[in-house]
Amino acid sequence: MNISKSIKLFEEAQKYIPGGVNSPVRAFKSVGGNPLFIESGNGSKIYDVDGNEYIEYIGSWGPHLFGHNPPFIKNALVEMLEKGTSFGAPTELEIEMAKLIINLVPSIEMVRMVNSGTEATMSAVRAARGYTGRDKFIKFEGCYHGHADYFLIKAGSGALTFGVPTSPGVTKGNAKDTLNADYNDIESIKNLVAENKGEIAAVIIEPIAGNMGVVKVSDEFIKELRSICDEEGIVLIFDEVMTGFRVARGGAQEVLGVKPDLTTFGKIIGGGLPVGAFGGKREIMQKIAPVGPVYQAGTLSGNPLAMSAGYAALKHIKDNPGVYDTLEKNSSYLEKGFKSNLEKLGKNYAMNRVGSMQCMFFTEEKVNDFKAAVKSDTELYGKYFHEMLNRGIYLAPAQFEAVFVSTAHSTDDLDKTIKAHYESLAAII
């Protein structure tokens, strides 16, 4: 496959942008090779600058639930562009967006828009600290909540891929208030709560993790976590930046049947534009400036252009609940195809799927937590990634991510992907 233009562009990009990219995982560091520079996307396909076509499963890391450039989002953007992009003043569309999120997610009573998932999670932890008057919070090894200092303590996702559990530049001050528990291990929570009695403001969790590959909490774990937070007055934050509107209309909290106190969103709620949000119990959200003392702000938060794309995406979800039947049909079809390939090849790689998020781990052990996930052979994943890429299938350039299936993936796309999956594995094992 000719990727000479991408090679040239990557060389040039590295002169002006750290690592040639604006987000590390895009640099293909953990799979090797030259990242592809993308020219355009349409439906389930993306096209690189050398004119190669790929059936893709990154979906811009989650936002593209309906594939690239669906007409209803494009039209909403074009319409808004006629009126302007951002005014730095309240607009009616922001009320409609807030009401729509509240309507779709029962645990949300109030919501604040921000510009990224990181801003959402950073603000949610600050809200919990302001509300409880406590400093410490618990996160889980292998979960990734964005790059705010206090999260880059044994983060998953990019940091995990780099194998550097703690990023330089994060001060000891930050690290001391961040406690790390083990995913799906309620004893680790009980120990931390006992050791830090009355000092813990929040627990933040990816209730269905997508940043150590796809790993779901057990029902008993999440129910026990909920009751411990209730007993201890700890704010339970579900980081649904990835799972929100992805794994179900009401997100992971609908799948699990557990209500958090705060939820963070991103990705899908921006319809491809930079949008994040955090929301939940009114008594907590009323602590947020300007009505409350917890400061939180953003020049472009809720800007009309991003809201028009995000609102169009969520309105489409509200008006077409069948979206999740299509996502389930496509995702289970792909999973079934992959599993039958593994059987034919005599391989028993762990396959985890929740709705339209799935991950095949290059380990034959079950993967229910971070420790098991990191046993995956990332070297082999790199080879698999390139074998698939050379067959026109674009997956996440890192083992510890998710495959995102959209409503735009046709049966023909899925069949081609299943065939490429068989040939790629046969070529490397």
Ligand code: KE4
């Ligand atoms: P952003 O700041 O990247 O919008 O969101 C951070 C974030 C927070 N919470 C969860 C559960 C997330 O998955 C993310 C971001 N996800 C990664 C993909 N693993 C974004 C890709 C990237 O870093 O370029």
